[in-house]
Amino acid sequence: MIPFELTILGAGSALPTIHRSATSQFLHYNGQNMLIDCAEGTQIRLQQLKISAMKLDRIFISHLHGDHYFGLIGLINSMHLNSRIKPLKLFGPPELINIIQLMLQASDTSLNFPINFKPLAGFEKQKIDEDEQLQYFSFPVKHRIPAWGFLIKEKPRRNIDPEFIEKYNPNHQQLQAIQQGEDFIDASNARISNAEIIQLSSDQRAYAFCADTAYHEPIVDYIKGVSLLYHEATFMQDLQVLASKTLHSTTVDAANIANKSRAKQLLIGHFSSRYKDLNPLLAEARSIFSNTQIAVDGLKVVI
């Protein structure tokens, strides 16, 4: 199985505590390294977990509340001081780049490496990037300021029809040509089209990140069938009124989204600092969606 793994760097909410950092996640897929959100102290968390920030290819920032990005400028600064030259792809709300530029200006810093910034926008799910292995999507969620969720999905694998292999016994060179999209010419000079030979897999794994957001029904369609859903659950259901007022979700909201989208696994996080014991939150979510886990700092989840 190709490695696809999420590491929780911080699972707390706006007020960081000694035991729970604010939101930051590290995602690894077969040599591709990403951060989703980057709260204050993220660079130290990475050091503690022996993850090199120099290897990061992409950083996604969901929105500009401080508990989701106040560690970004420090991380960028440290990459610069460590002589990074590899370009960094950065996805975030449009104002993010102005903030970074103002801070770099104030310290008279000209980065050794380029930041390729792509502003998030739009009221629909959008493909914001793609590489050989993965597709990257953003979608709007519902919060007090513009905020986006992310979906990171394997591309369909190109499998060759086993019946074709049995019938024609193609050699290695021919198989490579087929993988690259070419048609096949058989011994009698008849052409078999590539589309007839290739079967696209439909079981691609995907990770969806939804924070910060109120319960927002359109998310269900955006993430349909996702392998792992991280959804914020700031409050328990008894504080539904407070959740609605602050445009956050409850454990029940998160579980309902997981259930309706037919997610395979749910991870809840962004817990209000009022909760010392997280077991009641877990129990409440599991009452609706049994395959739920609690996000705690340092947790690793294989996708």
Add this chain to the structure above:
Amino acid sequence: MIPFELTILGAGSALPTIHRSATSQFLHYNGQNMLIDCAEGTQIRLQQLKISAMKLDRIFISHLHGDHYFGLIGLINSMHLNSRIKPLKLFGPPELINIIQLMLQASDTSLNFPINFKPLAGFEKQKIDEDEQLQYFSFPVKHRIPAWGFLIKEKPRRNIDPEFIEKYNPNHQQLQAIQQGEDFIDASNARISNAEIIQLSSDQRAYAFCADTAYHEPIVDYIKGVSLLYHEATFMQDLQVLASKTLHSTTVDAANIANKSRAKQLLIGHFSSRYKDLNPLLAEARSIFSNTQIAVDGLKVVI
């Protein structure tokens, strides 16, 4: 003795490590609480040391390299979320307030408490604030971008001449009037001026903070006779060329400033992350100025 105590929150330099946070210091004087610089993670350091950020009266930011202020916006944000209403005095380079305002704007935050910002300026030592107990000065240091040091000094105590007391045996009310600046009228109706009665103490304690800076001779006059001097010592003397190039100091530079200014005690910090063992730095500084200590995270020094 009136309490006057420094707590080192971070003593590292630009690249924070697991064991050494970047620059941040907490200073307490008899109910007055201050921060000097505020690196990333300062709010968590304060929590670890059980120091309430809500009690801070003043924050001084020396310059706008990230390792001296990237924790400020998070700290301000948390004070806001914790419903602070007490005004905060903030001293720093002029651009600092623009950065804070841009980040507050991006998160649509209108603070519950006012920040009274005083921009640092000038090429001389300046009194930037004063209260009943203390005087606060800034002075320019020598770095790659505009940077300031700080001197926080007790006001002279108004002692009444013991000979006057012996001769006139004033009562409590009369003593209070003298303390408030009034002259004294004796039994024969002769006037003795306040200045004749009051002796100003000349042994006021003071704390000086000098970072980041190259060796800069004018500092000697700015801080003459200081009780405790914190001076950066990024490098050992064998890296003098690198220190000059980056406008930082060596252990020898710091010790020379302490020596020439007749400081009573020297604290060195802001060590390059290349130094794992700090004892050689301490030994080198002590060869010139014996009453030297190493700043380590969590250290408390009584002034």
